[in-house]
Amino acid sequence: MTDRTITIIPIDEINFPILEYIGKCLETTFDLETTIMTRQEIASHIPEPVYGGRYNSTNILKFMADRIPGSAFKLLAVTTLDLYSPIFSCFFGEAQLGGTCxxxxxxxxxxxxxxxxxxxxxxxxxxxxxxxxEIAHTFGLLHCSNKHCIMYPSNNIIDTDVKSNTFCPDCTCLLKI
Ligand SMILES: [Zn+2]
Ligand SMILES: [Zn+2]
Structure with missing residues:
Protein backbone atom coordinates (compact mmCIF):
# COMPACT_ATOMS: atom_id res chain seq x y z
CA MET A 1 0.00 0.00 0.00
CA THR A 2 1.52 3.29 -1.11
CA ASP A 3 0.66 6.73 0.28
CA ARG A 4 -1.38 7.30 -2.88
CA THR A 5 -3.95 4.59 -2.38
CA ILE A 6 -7.71 4.85 -2.79
CA THR A 7 -9.29 3.19 0.23
CA ILE A 8 -12.74 1.70 -0.23
CA ILE A 9 -14.86 1.47 2.91
CA PRO A 10 -18.19 -0.35 3.00
CA ILE A 11 -20.34 1.37 5.60
CA ASP A 12 -23.02 -1.29 5.63
CA GLU A 13 -23.52 -4.79 4.22
CA ILE A 14 -22.01 -4.82 0.70
CA ASN A 15 -21.02 -7.99 -1.17
CA PHE A 16 -17.23 -8.19 -1.36
CA PRO A 17 -17.10 -8.92 -5.13
CA ILE A 18 -18.89 -5.61 -5.77
CA LEU A 19 -16.25 -3.76 -3.74
CA GLU A 20 -13.52 -5.64 -5.60
CA TYR A 21 -15.09 -4.69 -8.93
CA ILE A 22 -15.27 -1.01 -7.93
CA GLY A 23 -11.62 -1.21 -6.81
CA LYS A 24 -10.48 -2.63 -10.15
CA CYS A 25 -12.39 0.07 -12.05
CA LEU A 26 -10.78 2.82 -9.97
CA GLU A 27 -7.31 1.29 -10.42
CA THR A 28 -7.77 1.19 -14.19
CA THR A 29 -9.11 4.74 -14.47
CA PHE A 30 -6.81 6.56 -12.07
CA ASP A 31 -3.77 4.26 -12.28
CA LEU A 32 -3.63 4.09 -8.48
CA GLU A 33 -3.70 1.22 -6.00
CA THR A 34 -6.89 0.50 -4.12
CA THR A 35 -7.46 -1.27 -0.85
CA ILE A 36 -10.71 -2.46 0.73
CA MET A 37 -11.23 -1.89 4.44
CA THR A 38 -13.48 -3.91 6.70
CA ARG A 39 -16.99 -2.67 7.15
CA GLN A 40 -17.37 0.54 9.16
CA GLU A 41 -20.62 0.95 11.00
CA ILE A 42 -21.67 4.50 10.32
CA ALA A 43 -25.41 4.22 9.92
CA SER A 44 -26.00 4.10 13.67
CA HIS A 45 -24.04 7.34 14.16
CA ILE A 46 -25.78 9.55 11.66
CA PRO A 47 -29.06 11.36 12.12
CA GLU A 48 -32.29 9.60 11.26
CA PRO A 49 -33.28 9.56 7.61
CA VAL A 50 -35.68 12.14 6.31
CA TYR A 51 -37.33 12.61 2.92
CA GLY A 52 -38.90 9.18 2.84
CA GLY A 53 -36.04 7.12 4.24
CA ARG A 54 -33.22 8.97 2.49
CA TYR A 55 -30.09 9.90 4.45
CA ASN A 56 -28.35 13.24 4.23
CA SER A 57 -25.15 12.44 2.30
CA THR A 58 -23.43 15.62 3.49
CA ASN A 59 -23.79 14.43 7.10
CA ILE A 60 -22.30 11.01 6.29
CA LEU A 61 -19.42 12.64 4.43
CA LYS A 62 -18.76 14.96 7.37
CA PHE A 63 -18.85 12.01 9.79
CA MET A 64 -16.22 10.25 7.67
CA ALA A 65 -14.07 13.34 7.20
CA ASP A 66 -13.95 13.96 10.96
CA ARG A 67 -12.57 10.46 11.59
CA ILE A 68 -10.07 9.83 8.81
CA PRO A 69 -6.38 9.54 9.57
CA GLY A 70 -4.41 12.58 8.42
CA SER A 71 -2.35 10.40 6.09
CA ALA A 72 -5.33 9.20 4.06
CA PHE A 73 -5.11 9.96 0.34
CA LYS A 74 -8.60 9.21 -1.03
CA LEU A 75 -11.49 7.41 0.64
CA LEU A 76 -14.57 6.06 -1.07
CA ALA A 77 -17.38 4.99 1.24
CA VAL A 78 -19.90 2.62 -0.30
CA THR A 79 -23.38 2.28 1.14
CA THR A 80 -26.74 0.71 0.40
CA LEU A 81 -28.45 3.58 2.25
CA ASP A 82 -30.66 5.75 0.09
CA LEU A 83 -29.08 9.24 0.01
CA TYR A 84 -30.13 12.75 -0.69
CA SER A 85 -27.94 15.81 -0.80
CA PRO A 86 -29.39 19.17 0.19
CA ILE A 87 -26.71 21.10 -1.68
CA PHE A 88 -25.02 19.14 -4.41
CA SER A 89 -26.57 17.68 -7.49
CA CYS A 90 -24.99 14.22 -7.47
CA PHE A 91 -28.00 12.00 -7.07
CA PHE A 92 -26.16 8.77 -6.26
CA GLY A 93 -23.37 10.08 -4.07
CA GLU A 94 -21.38 13.05 -2.90
CA ALA A 95 -17.73 14.01 -2.62
CA GLN A 96 -15.49 16.66 -1.15
CA LEU A 97 -14.44 18.72 -4.16
CA GLY A 98 -10.65 18.56 -4.22
CA GLY A 99 -10.73 16.77 -0.88
CA THR A 100 -10.27 13.27 0.50
CA CYS A 101 -13.71 11.71 1.03
CA GLU A 134 -17.25 10.75 -7.14
CA ILE A 135 -13.51 10.06 -6.85
CA ALA A 136 -12.90 12.42 -9.78
CA HIS A 137 -14.60 15.16 -7.73
CA THR A 138 -11.97 14.59 -5.02
CA PHE A 139 -9.35 15.34 -7.70
CA GLY A 140 -11.09 18.66 -8.26
CA LEU A 141 -13.15 17.88 -11.35
CA LEU A 142 -16.46 19.71 -11.64
CA HIS A 143 -19.58 18.63 -13.52
CA CYS A 144 -19.45 18.54 -17.30
CA SER A 145 -22.20 19.42 -19.80
CA ASN A 146 -21.27 16.57 -22.15
CA LYS A 147 -23.95 13.88 -21.62
CA HIS A 148 -21.50 11.13 -22.54
CA CYS A 149 -18.75 12.28 -20.17
CA ILE A 150 -18.52 10.52 -16.84
CA MET A 151 -18.55 13.93 -15.12
CA TYR A 152 -22.06 14.68 -16.40
CA PRO A 153 -24.25 15.00 -13.28
CA SER A 154 -26.74 12.17 -12.95
CA ASN A 155 -30.13 13.45 -11.93
CA ASN A 156 -31.67 10.07 -12.61
CA ILE A 157 -30.56 6.58 -13.62
CA ILE A 158 -31.03 7.30 -17.34
CA ASP A 159 -28.30 9.95 -17.09
CA THR A 160 -26.01 7.32 -15.57
CA ASP A 161 -26.81 4.78 -18.27
CA VAL A 162 -26.30 7.32 -21.08
CA LYS A 163 -22.92 8.57 -19.91
CA SER A 164 -19.80 6.53 -20.60
CA ASN A 165 -17.24 5.31 -18.08
CA THR A 166 -14.59 7.70 -19.40
CA PHE A 167 -13.76 11.40 -19.31
CA CYS A 168 -14.39 13.67 -22.30
CA PRO A 169 -11.28 15.36 -23.80
CA ASP A 170 -11.87 18.54 -21.74
CA CYS A 171 -12.18 16.66 -18.44
CA THR A 172 -9.23 14.44 -19.34
CA CYS A 173 -7.10 17.61 -19.63
CA LEU A 174 -8.37 18.90 -16.28
CA LEU A 175 -7.82 15.67 -14.35
CA LYS A 176 -4.63 15.96 -12.32
CA ILE A 177 -4.00 12.86 -10.23
ZN1 LIG B 1 -21.06 14.89 -9.31
ZN1 LIG C 1 -16.32 16.10 -19.45
Missing amino acids: ALVSLHRLKQEFYDLPPDQETFLARCEKEAIH
Whole structure:
Protein backbone atom coordinates (compact mmCIF):
# COMPACT_ATOMS: atom_id res chain seq x y z
CA MET A 1 0.00 0.00 0.00
CA THR A 2 1.52 3.29 -1.11
CA ASP A 3 0.66 6.73 0.28
CA ARG A 4 -1.38 7.30 -2.88
CA THR A 5 -3.95 4.59 -2.38
CA ILE A 6 -7.71 4.85 -2.79
CA THR A 7 -9.29 3.19 0.23
CA ILE A 8 -12.74 1.70 -0.23
CA ILE A 9 -14.86 1.47 2.91
CA PRO A 10 -18.19 -0.35 3.00
CA ILE A 11 -20.34 1.37 5.60
CA ASP A 12 -23.02 -1.29 5.63
CA GLU A 13 -23.52 -4.79 4.22
CA ILE A 14 -22.01 -4.82 0.70
CA ASN A 15 -21.02 -7.99 -1.17
CA PHE A 16 -17.23 -8.19 -1.36
CA PRO A 17 -17.10 -8.92 -5.13
CA ILE A 18 -18.89 -5.61 -5.77
CA LEU A 19 -16.25 -3.76 -3.74
CA GLU A 20 -13.52 -5.64 -5.60
CA TYR A 21 -15.09 -4.69 -8.93
CA ILE A 22 -15.27 -1.01 -7.93
CA GLY A 23 -11.62 -1.21 -6.81
CA LYS A 24 -10.48 -2.63 -10.15
CA CYS A 25 -12.39 0.07 -12.05
CA LEU A 26 -10.78 2.82 -9.97
CA GLU A 27 -7.31 1.29 -10.42
CA THR A 28 -7.77 1.19 -14.19
CA THR A 29 -9.11 4.74 -14.47
CA PHE A 30 -6.81 6.56 -12.07
CA ASP A 31 -3.77 4.26 -12.28
CA LEU A 32 -3.63 4.09 -8.48
CA GLU A 33 -3.70 1.22 -6.00
CA THR A 34 -6.89 0.50 -4.12
CA THR A 35 -7.46 -1.27 -0.85
CA ILE A 36 -10.71 -2.46 0.73
CA MET A 37 -11.23 -1.89 4.44
CA THR A 38 -13.48 -3.91 6.70
CA ARG A 39 -16.99 -2.67 7.15
CA GLN A 40 -17.37 0.54 9.16
CA GLU A 41 -20.62 0.95 11.00
CA ILE A 42 -21.67 4.50 10.32
CA ALA A 43 -25.41 4.22 9.92
CA SER A 44 -26.00 4.10 13.67
CA HIS A 45 -24.04 7.34 14.16
CA ILE A 46 -25.78 9.55 11.66
CA PRO A 47 -29.06 11.36 12.12
CA GLU A 48 -32.29 9.60 11.26
CA PRO A 49 -33.28 9.56 7.61
CA VAL A 50 -35.68 12.14 6.31
CA TYR A 51 -37.33 12.61 2.92
CA GLY A 52 -38.90 9.18 2.84
CA GLY A 53 -36.04 7.12 4.24
CA ARG A 54 -33.22 8.97 2.49
CA TYR A 55 -30.09 9.90 4.45
CA ASN A 56 -28.35 13.24 4.23
CA SER A 57 -25.15 12.44 2.30
CA THR A 58 -23.43 15.62 3.49
CA ASN A 59 -23.79 14.43 7.10
CA ILE A 60 -22.30 11.01 6.29
CA LEU A 61 -19.42 12.64 4.43
CA LYS A 62 -18.76 14.96 7.37
CA PHE A 63 -18.85 12.01 9.79
CA MET A 64 -16.22 10.25 7.67
CA ALA A 65 -14.07 13.34 7.20
CA ASP A 66 -13.95 13.96 10.96
CA ARG A 67 -12.57 10.46 11.59
CA ILE A 68 -10.07 9.83 8.81
CA PRO A 69 -6.38 9.54 9.57
CA GLY A 70 -4.41 12.58 8.42
CA SER A 71 -2.35 10.40 6.09
CA ALA A 72 -5.33 9.20 4.06
CA PHE A 73 -5.11 9.96 0.34
CA LYS A 74 -8.60 9.21 -1.03
CA LEU A 75 -11.49 7.41 0.64
CA LEU A 76 -14.57 6.06 -1.07
CA ALA A 77 -17.38 4.99 1.24
CA VAL A 78 -19.90 2.62 -0.30
CA THR A 79 -23.38 2.28 1.14
CA THR A 80 -26.74 0.71 0.40
CA LEU A 81 -28.45 3.58 2.25
CA ASP A 82 -30.66 5.75 0.09
CA LEU A 83 -29.08 9.24 0.01
CA TYR A 84 -30.13 12.75 -0.69
CA SER A 85 -27.94 15.81 -0.80
CA PRO A 86 -29.39 19.17 0.19
CA ILE A 87 -26.71 21.10 -1.68
CA PHE A 88 -25.02 19.14 -4.41
CA SER A 89 -26.57 17.68 -7.49
CA CYS A 90 -24.99 14.22 -7.47
CA PHE A 91 -28.00 12.00 -7.07
CA PHE A 92 -26.16 8.77 -6.26
CA GLY A 93 -23.37 10.08 -4.07
CA GLU A 94 -21.38 13.05 -2.90
CA ALA A 95 -17.73 14.01 -2.62
CA GLN A 96 -15.49 16.66 -1.15
CA LEU A 97 -14.44 18.72 -4.16
CA GLY A 98 -10.65 18.56 -4.22
CA GLY A 99 -10.73 16.77 -0.88
CA THR A 100 -10.27 13.27 0.50
CA CYS A 101 -13.71 11.71 1.03
CA ALA A 102 -16.31 10.47 -1.42
CA LEU A 103 -19.49 8.52 -0.94
CA VAL A 104 -21.54 6.44 -3.34
CA SER A 105 -24.89 4.75 -2.76
CA LEU A 106 -25.83 1.53 -4.54
CA HIS A 107 -29.46 1.86 -3.51
CA ARG A 108 -30.81 3.34 -6.74
CA LEU A 109 -28.33 1.59 -9.04
CA LYS A 110 -30.16 -1.75 -8.92
CA GLN A 111 -32.77 -2.52 -11.54
CA GLU A 112 -35.00 -3.85 -8.75
CA PHE A 113 -35.37 -0.29 -7.42
CA TYR A 114 -37.20 0.54 -10.66
CA ASP A 115 -39.35 -2.62 -10.46
CA LEU A 116 -37.29 -4.29 -13.19
CA PRO A 117 -35.69 -7.78 -13.10
CA PRO A 118 -32.17 -7.93 -11.61
CA ASP A 119 -29.40 -7.21 -14.12
CA GLN A 120 -25.94 -7.58 -12.62
CA GLU A 121 -24.10 -6.29 -15.69
CA THR A 122 -26.12 -3.05 -15.73
CA PHE A 123 -25.75 -2.70 -11.96
CA LEU A 124 -21.95 -3.09 -12.07
CA ALA A 125 -21.65 -0.62 -14.96
CA ARG A 126 -23.55 1.93 -12.89
CA CYS A 127 -21.38 1.23 -9.81
CA GLU A 128 -18.28 1.82 -11.92
CA LYS A 129 -19.51 5.13 -13.34
CA GLU A 130 -20.71 6.56 -10.03
CA ALA A 131 -17.56 5.52 -8.13
CA ILE A 132 -15.26 7.03 -10.76
CA HIS A 133 -17.43 10.18 -10.91
CA GLU A 134 -17.25 10.75 -7.14
CA ILE A 135 -13.51 10.06 -6.85
CA ALA A 136 -12.90 12.42 -9.78
CA HIS A 137 -14.60 15.16 -7.73
CA THR A 138 -11.97 14.59 -5.02
CA PHE A 139 -9.35 15.34 -7.70
CA GLY A 140 -11.09 18.66 -8.26
CA LEU A 141 -13.15 17.88 -11.35
CA LEU A 142 -16.46 19.71 -11.64
CA HIS A 143 -19.58 18.63 -13.52
CA CYS A 144 -19.45 18.54 -17.30
CA SER A 145 -22.20 19.42 -19.80
CA ASN A 146 -21.27 16.57 -22.15
CA LYS A 147 -23.95 13.88 -21.62
CA HIS A 148 -21.50 11.13 -22.54
CA CYS A 149 -18.75 12.28 -20.17
CA ILE A 150 -18.52 10.52 -16.84
CA MET A 151 -18.55 13.93 -15.12
CA TYR A 152 -22.06 14.68 -16.40
CA PRO A 153 -24.25 15.00 -13.28
CA SER A 154 -26.74 12.17 -12.95
CA ASN A 155 -30.13 13.45 -11.93
CA ASN A 156 -31.67 10.07 -12.61
CA ILE A 157 -30.56 6.58 -13.62
CA ILE A 158 -31.03 7.30 -17.34
CA ASP A 159 -28.30 9.95 -17.09
CA THR A 160 -26.01 7.32 -15.57
CA ASP A 161 -26.81 4.78 -18.27
CA VAL A 162 -26.30 7.32 -21.08
CA LYS A 163 -22.92 8.57 -19.91
CA SER A 164 -19.80 6.53 -20.60
CA ASN A 165 -17.24 5.31 -18.08
CA THR A 166 -14.59 7.70 -19.40
CA PHE A 167 -13.76 11.40 -19.31
CA CYS A 168 -14.39 13.67 -22.30
CA PRO A 169 -11.28 15.36 -23.80
CA ASP A 170 -11.87 18.54 -21.74
CA CYS A 171 -12.18 16.66 -18.44
CA THR A 172 -9.23 14.44 -19.34
CA CYS A 173 -7.10 17.61 -19.63
CA LEU A 174 -8.37 18.90 -16.28
CA LEU A 175 -7.82 15.67 -14.35
CA LYS A 176 -4.63 15.96 -12.32
CA ILE A 177 -4.00 12.86 -10.23
ZN1 LIG B 1 -21.06 14.89 -9.31
ZN1 LIG C 1 -16.32 16.10 -19.45
